[in-house]
Amino acid sequence: MAERRQCEFFLVRYVPDMVKNEFVNIGVLLREAGQPESTVVRFTRDWGRVRCIDPDADIAMLEAIESEVRQRLALHGQEPVPVMKVIEDSFSNSLQVTDAKGCLAESVIAELESLMRLYVEPQKRERKAQKSGRQLIHTAMRTQFERAGVWDLMRKRIAASAYTRPGDTLRIDCGYRPNGVIRMFHAVSLEGDAEMAKVLAFSVAQIREGVKRVEGAALELTAVVEPVTALREAEDEERMAQYAFAKDTMESREIRVLTTSDLGRVAETARRELRV
Incomplete structure (x- = not known):
């Protein structure tokens, strides 16, 4: 069995109404502990849950943020929290990042997929909502x-x-x-x-x-x-x-x-x- 590595992950949340404090997890940042240059990011490809709480959500903007975060992280191996802090401030806290949580992973990419299924992507149902x-x-x-x-x-x-x-x-x-x-x-x-x-x-x-x-x-x-x-x-x-x-x-x-x-x-x- 491959050696499992100590990692930590952050959830990215969309919070359209700060008063109601309703949120949807839309992405995951994951890295090996103590190695900011290893950080990977993935946002959802299914925005149905976001549209449920905010029918007017700017999905294109949210998709573009994933690219921006990835590019910022690529610069000198920046820490994910300061990067996400910039994003949070830019969007008046409608985007938030959680505190780090620990996990063990044999592969960063495989663990990223697992975390996406666990925290972000809606559970598969027999009758899936149809996309246009x-x-x-x-x-x-x-x-x-x-x-x-x-x-x-x-x-x-x-x-x-x-x-x-x-x-x-x-x-x-x-x-x-x-x-x-x-x-x-x-x-x-x-x-x-x-x-x-x-x-x-x-x-x-x-x-x-x-x-x-x-x-x-x-x-x-x-x-x-x-x-x-x-x-x-x-x-x-x-x-x-x-x-x-x-x-x-x-x-x-x-x-x-x-x-x-x-x-x-x-x-x-x-x-x-x-x-x-």
Whole structure:
């Protein structure tokens, strides 16, 4: 049996209302005792419990904090508590970190997964709450970019208004700039609603012009959609027609349309271009 190492962990909590003092554990920081440089961090990928206590929670902001914490920890092996103190102060204590608790671990990564299951992720039930199609696509996209080691290097929730005009509420999920081109990616579900496809098709020309004006770069916008296989198997002609319409609408505006099956290749390209 492998030797078990003394470790300590901290829970990251989301507290939307300080008066009620209701909270949800959203993440774990774990390190070997006395070795701050070994600290690893993981936030939840299932934000259902957060939405239950705060329907208006800014999930994109919470996801971005994970990247910020990881980057801060990487600087000179900083201690997790001071790092989280900065985060707490920045968000008026709506994010809090618990005191350290001890544990024994054969592997830091395996123990991190165990702590996530124990304290953060909701217990699996026979009837799982369904995520929307777009949520599933976004999760798949993030997972592949994380595996390639590039997620923390990418811009998130890119405001179209920076390139179009004030008041534009569209935000593109993520993107990066390898050289003279900016690659942006947005999750679009075509199974039940073609509206986002039309929004992107309507907006892309202005965004493209704005990127050239502001960044001095070309824009490559990619819509990531679900594969059409399930619709074919269900022989749902109406939804198949909607899927084809939405895909053709985006491609007619020079938006690249890929499916979740292509994400491994896309992430590997990002890894090479960002030299990870």
